[in-house]
Amino acid sequence: MSTVLDTPRSAPPAGGAPDRPARRRRRVRDRVGDERPGVLGWALLVLLLGFGLFPIYWMAVTAFTPDADAIGGDFRLFPARPTLAHFAAFFTDATLVRYLVNSLVVAGVTALLGVAAATYMAYSFSKFRYRGRGSLMTMVFVSQLFPSSLLLIALYVMFQNLGLLYTYTALVLSFSTFTLPLCVFVLKGFFDAIPDDVIEAAKMDGAGEWTVIHRVVLPITGPGLVAAGLFAFIRGWNDFIFALTLGGPDTQTLPPGLVRTYITEAQANWPDLMAASLIVSAPVVVVFILLQRFLVTGLAAGAVKG
Incomplete structure (x- = not known):
């Protein structure tokens, strides 16, 4: 009985090291912070960006295209003869x-x-x-x-x-x-x-x-x-x-x-x-x-x- 009572308990880690649950939470937090968009995420981002910017691009192309090409002519994605x-x-x-x-x-x-x-x-x-x-x-x-x-x-x-x-x-x-x-x-x-x-x-x-x-x-x-x-x-x-x-x-x-x-x-x-x-x-x-x-x-x- 005296042996059990006199046995010293293990001292806490030196320097106040965090316990095991705290280390686990920090690892999870680090993994979440290091995540980057994958291929699917980048593809979706590019798709949304193109959906939003394509009307502006089409408006700019039409603005620089001559009347003969824009109305019933040879209209292209890039004006062959841009004009101001x-x-x-x-x-x-x-x-x-x-x-x-x-x-x-x-x-x-x-x-x-x-x-x-x-x-x-x-x-x-x-x-x-x-x-x-x-x-x-x-x-x-x-x-x-x-x-x-x-x-x-x-x-x-x-x-x-x-x-x-x-x-x-x-x-x-x-x-x-x-x-x-x-x-x-x-x-x-x-x-x-x-x-x-x-x-x-x-x-x-x-x-x-x-x-x-x-x-x-x-x-x-x-x-x-x-x-x-x-x-x-x-x-x-x-x-x-x-x-x-x-x-x-x-x-x-x-x-x-x-x-x-x-x-x-x-x-x-x-x-x-x-x-x-x-x-x-x-x-x-x-x-x-x-x-x-x-x-x-x-x-x-x-x-x-x-």
Whole structure:
């Protein structure tokens, strides 16, 4: 009996070495981290990439193909005689240039107005507690579940009665109507991530609500503002049905303007239309590439609640 009691127990591994289950978990974690896509994974990735990029490639090929080859001629996957005439035709058409300017103005003002309104609305939802707050939030977010085209008839009648039909104001207000909920959703998540201690510290230093919003909160939420503004700009830039219905001859934007210019009842000028489409897509692509860092940062930060 004394022998059993006096027998020393085995000492733990020197240096605090992990036990067997911990080593097993680490090996499993290392194996998972070292996995790489196999042949099937790479093949699926290439297939999806080709499916997404082939329409863009086909649009570019058509834009560089002469009319004689593109329409009833010897059309190839690579233009035998590439030309820039279709791109030059876009910039020499005063009507299309006016449509381009209209799109820049309408989309830019829509982004500014949408972000400005969404900022105060999202900050109110995030940092204030008042009666009806939950109902208002539900109403704003549920509005995203309905197609925006359902508002077209109501907005058309309203702008007609107010004398705003076929004006920049009608386009900007209509675009802001369906970009506002998305901007509020993005910015509210970002404001939720800001600790209340930061706001309370600013108020203890004598800052009022307007000072807190503009000098403390907004500088922190820069990436979120850029993300919301980029969404609003793209939405206003790409809209077709609202611009077609509410825009007049002098305020028409590019999406409906291109269709009216190049597609008629008799024929469709596909090479010029494809060249114009590439030109129209270029500003959005450039803006997205330049601001993608802020976009990713804003969405990632807005998705985490502090």
